[in-house]
Amino acid sequence: xxxxxxxxxxxxxxxxxxxxxxxxxxxxxxxxxxxxxxxxxxxxxxxxxxxxxxxxxxxxxxxxxxxxxxxxxxxxxxxxxxxxxxxxxxxxxxxxxxxxxxxxxxxxxxxxxxxxxxxxxxxxxxxxxxxxxxxxxxxxxxxxxxxxxxxxxxxxxxxxxxxxxxxxxxxxxxxxxxxxxxxxxxxxxxxxxxxxxxxxxxxxxxxxxxxxxxxxxxxxxxxxxxxxxxxxxxxxxxxxxxxxxxxxxxxxxxxxxxxxxxxxxxxxxxxxxxxxxxxxxxxxxxxxxxxxxxxxxxxxxxxxxxxxxxxxxxxxxxxxxxxxx
Amino acid sequence: xxxxxxxxxxxxxxxxxxxxxxxxxxxxxxxxxxxxxxxxxxxxxxxxxxxxxxxxxxxxxxxxxxxxxxxxxxxxxxxxxxxxxxxxxxxxxxxxxxxxxxxxxxxxxxxxxxxxxxxxxxxxxxxxxxxxxxxxxxxxxxxxxxxxxxxxxxxxxxxxxxxxxxxxxxxxxxxxxxxxxxxxxxxxxxxxxxxxxxxxxxxxxxxxxxxxxxxxxxxxxxxxxxxxxxxxxxxxxxxxxxxxxxxxxxxxxxxxxxxxxxxxxxxxxxxxxxxxxxxxxxxxxxxxxxxxxxxxxxxxxxxxxxxxxxxxxxxxxxxxxxxxxxxxxx
Numbered sequence: 001x002x003x004x005x006x007x008x009x010x011x012x013x014x015x016x017x018x019x020x021x022x023x024x025x026x027x028x029x030x031x032x033x034x035x036x037x038x039x040x041x042x043x044x045x046x047x048x049x050x051x052x053x054x055x056x057x058x059x060x061x062x063x064x065x066x067x068x069x070x071x072x073x074x075x076x077x078x079x080x081x082x083x084x085x086x087x088x089x090x091x092x093x094x095x096x097x098x099x100x101x102x103x104x105x106x107x108x109x110x111x112x113x114x115x116x117x118x119x120x121x122x123x124x125x126x127x128x129x130x131x132x133x134x135x136x137x138x139x140x141x142x143x144x145x146x147x148x149x150x151x152x153x154x155x156x157x158x159x160x161x162x163x164x165x166x167x168x169x170x171x172x173x174x175x176x177x178x179x180x181x182x183x184x185x186x187x188x189x190x191x192x193x194x195x196x197x198x199x200x201x202x203x204x205x206x207x208x209x210x211x212x213x214x215x216x217x218x219x220x221x222x223x224x225x226x227x228x229x230x231x232x233x234x235x236x237x238x239x240x241x242x243x244x245x246x247x248x249x250x251x252x253x254x255x256x257x258x259x260x261x262x263x264x265x266x267x268x269x270x271x272x273x274x275x276x277x278x279x280x281x282x283x284x285x286x287x288x289x290x291x292x293x294x295x296x297x298x299x300x301x302x303x304x305x306x307x308x309x310x311x312x313x314x315x316x317x318x319x320x321x322x323x324x325x
Numbered sequence: 326x327x328x329x330x331x332x333x334x335x336x337x338x339x340x341x342x343x344x345x346x347x348x349x350x351x352x353x354x355x356x357x358x359x360x361x362x363x364x365x366x367x368x369x370x371x372x373x374x375x376x377x378x379x380x381x382x383x384x385x386x387x388x389x390x391x392x393x394x395x396x397x398x399x400x401x402x403x404x405x406x407x408x409x410x411x412x413x414x415x416x417x418x419x420x421x422x423x424x425x426x427x428x429x430x431x432x433x434x435x436x437x438x439x440x441x442x443x444x445x446x447x448x449x450x451x452x453x454x455x456x457x458x459x460x461x462x463x464x465x466x467x468x469x470x471x472x473x474x475x476x477x478x479x480x481x482x483x484x485x486x487x488x489x490x491x492x493x494x495x496x497x498x499x500x501x502x503x504x505x506x507x508x509x510x511x512x513x514x515x516x517x518x519x520x521x522x523x524x525x526x527x528x529x530x531x532x533x534x535x536x537x538x539x540x541x542x543x544x545x546x547x548x549x550x551x552x553x554x555x556x557x558x559x560x561x562x563x564x565x566x567x568x569x570x571x572x573x574x575x576x577x578x579x580x581x582x583x584x585x586x587x588x589x590x591x592x593x594x595x596x597x598x599x600x601x602x603x604x605x606x607x608x609x610x611x612x613x614x615x616x617x618x619x620x621x622x623x624x625x626x627x628x629x630x631x632x633x634x635x636x637x638x639x640x641x642x643x644x645x646x647x648x649x650x651x652x653x654x655x
C-alpha cells in the first residue's frame with residue numbers, strides 16, 4: 001500500500017514539475033481555457049487507457065482497441081443515419097456492446113489458443129479496420145449529417161466562464177463521465193474478485209490457476225471490458241469533434257499504452273492503478289499539447305511520444321527488477 | 326539419442342514445409358482457376374519477384390527476433406529511416422550532374438549509411454531489451470515510433486524523391502535476367518539460413534529461445550546473443566529499406582505501414598514459434614511466396630487494399646487456430 005502510494009506520488013511530482021516548467025516557458029499554459037481544453041483532451045484517451053490498464057495488469061497487451069473504437073463509432077453513426085434515429089443513450093450502448101463483442105474475439109483467441117495477445121490483437125485490428133474501410137465505407141460523415149443529439153450531448157459544459165471580450169468557454173461535462181468510469185474501474189480492480197483475478201493473472205498465471213481463479217472468465221472479462229470502453233470512447237469522440245471519420249485513431253494505441261506505462265503500470269503485468277493511469281494520461285496529453293505552446297515543431301511529436309514510451313518502460317523495468325532482486 | 330532427436334526435428338520441420346508447399350500450390354491453383362488469363366501471365370510473376378524481397382527480408386528479420394521469444398515492431402521504421410537518410414545524403418551531395426548520375430563512391434557511402442542506420446537501430450533495440458530489461462514489444466514499439474518520428478523530422482512529411490541510378494538498380498535492375506532484389510534476397514536468405522543452422526550463434530539463439538533458463542545454466546551468453554540478434558534484425562530491415570527506396574525511387578516516413586502486420590503473419594505462418602526456439606528461413610520464404618501469390622491474385626480480382634488487409638488479418642487468426650490444433654495432436 002505504502003509503496004503503491006509512493007509510486008503515484010512520484011508521478012504526480014514529475015507532473016507538477018513539468019507543469020511549472022511549461023508554465024515558465026509560456027505563461028499562457030496557466031490560463032483557465034488552456035487547462036480546460038487540456039482536461040477535455042484527456043477524456044477519450046483516458047477512457048481507452050482504463051481498458052488498456054486492465055489488459056496490462058493481466059500481463060497482456062492490446063493494439064486493437066483503436067480499430068474497435070473507430071468501427072463501433074462509424075457503424076453506430078451509419079446505423080443512426082440509416083434508421084433516422086437521433087438519441088444519445090441507445091447509440092452509446094450500441095457502440096459499447098459492439099466494442100465488447102470485438103473484445104470477446106480477442107479474449108477467445110487469447111484464451112482458447114494460448115496465443116500471444118500482441119499477435120492476436122494485430123490480427124483482429126487489421127480485420128476490423130480492413131472490413132470497415134473495405135466494406136462499410138471510407139467517406140467521412142461531416143457535421144451537416146452528424147446526429148444532432150450526440151453533438152448537443154457532448155457539448156454540455158459543467159462550468160462556463162465568460163471572458164472579458166464576451167466569448168465563453170467551459171469545462172466539458174464529458175470529464176465527469178471519464179472520472180465516473182475511472183472510479184468504477186478503481187472499485188472493480190480493488191474490491192471485486194474479478195478485479196483481483198486480473199492482478200493474479202498478471203503476477204503469475206499458473207499460480208492464479210492453482211489458487212482457483214477461473215482464468216477463462218478473467219481473460220474474457222479483461223478483453224471485453226477493454227473493447228467496450230474503446231467502443232464507448234469512440235462514439236463519444238465523434239460527438240465531441242462533430243465528425244465521424246472511418247480512418248480515425250490511427251497510431252493511437254501507442255499514445256494510450258505510453259500513458260498507461262507512464263502511469264506506473266508494470267510492463268510485466270500484475271501492477272498498475274487507476275490513479276496512476278489518470279496521471280499518466282494527463283502527463284502525456286499535456287506534453288503533446290504543450291509542444292505547440294512551447295513552439296516545438298509538430299513533426300517532433302512522434303519522437304517525443306516514442307521517447308516517453310522508452311523512458312517510462314525503462315524506469316518501470318528498472319523499478320520492478322530492483323524489487324524482485 | 327541425439328541422432329534420434331535430429332531425425333525427429335527434421336521430420337517435424339519437413340512436415341511444416343510440406344504443409345506450406347501444399348498451401349502454396351492450393352493458392353496457385355485457386356487463383357489460376359479464378360482468372361487464368363491474367364494470373365498466369367509472365368509479367369505477374371516477374372512483378373512478384375520485385376515486390377517480394379522487401380517483405381521477405383522484413384519477415385526473416387521478424388523471425389530472428391522471434392527466435393529468442395522477442396519481436397521487433399520497429400522494422401518498418403528502421404527500413405524507412407535507412408532509405409531516407411541515404412536519400413538525404415544523395416540530395417546533399419548531388420552535384421551539377423543531378424542525382425541520377427551520382428558517382429559510385431557516393432552510392433557506396435549511402436549504402437554504408439543505410440546499413441549503419443540499421444545496425445545502430447538494432448543495437449539500440451538490443452541494448453534496451455538486454456541491458457534495461459524492457460520487454461521487446463514495448464521497447465520496439467517505442468523505438469519504432471522514434472525512428473518513424475526522426476524520418477518525419479528529416480523529411481518534414483513528404484517523400485524524398487530521386488535516387489541515383491546505381492541505387493535504383495538494387496530495386497529495379499536485372500542480373501542475368503532475374504530481378505536484382507530477388508537475387509539479393511536469395512543470397513541474403515541463404516546466408517542467414519547458414520548462420521542460423523550451422524554457426525554457434527544460430528544454435529545459441531535457438532537454445533535460448535527453447536529454454537532460457539537451461540541456456541543460462543549451460544553458460545550461454547544470453548544477453549550478448551540477444552543483442553547480436555537484434556543488430557542482425559536491424560541490418561536486414563535496412564536492406565529492405567534500400568531495396569524499397571531503390572524500387573520506388575523514393576523514401577517516405579510512412580511507406581510500407583502494412584508490412585509490419587504482414588511480416589508478423591509470415592513469420593508465424595512460416596512455422597516460427599513466437600514464444601521462441603523454432604523458425605526456418607525456408608519456411609519464411611515459402612510463406613512469403615504463398616502470400617504474394619494470394620495478394621496478387623486478389624489484386625487481379627480487383628479487391629480493394631482494405632479488403633486485402635482484412636484477409637491478411639483473417640489469415641493470421643486462421644494460422645493461429647491451425648497451429649493450435651497441430652500442436653494439440655502432437
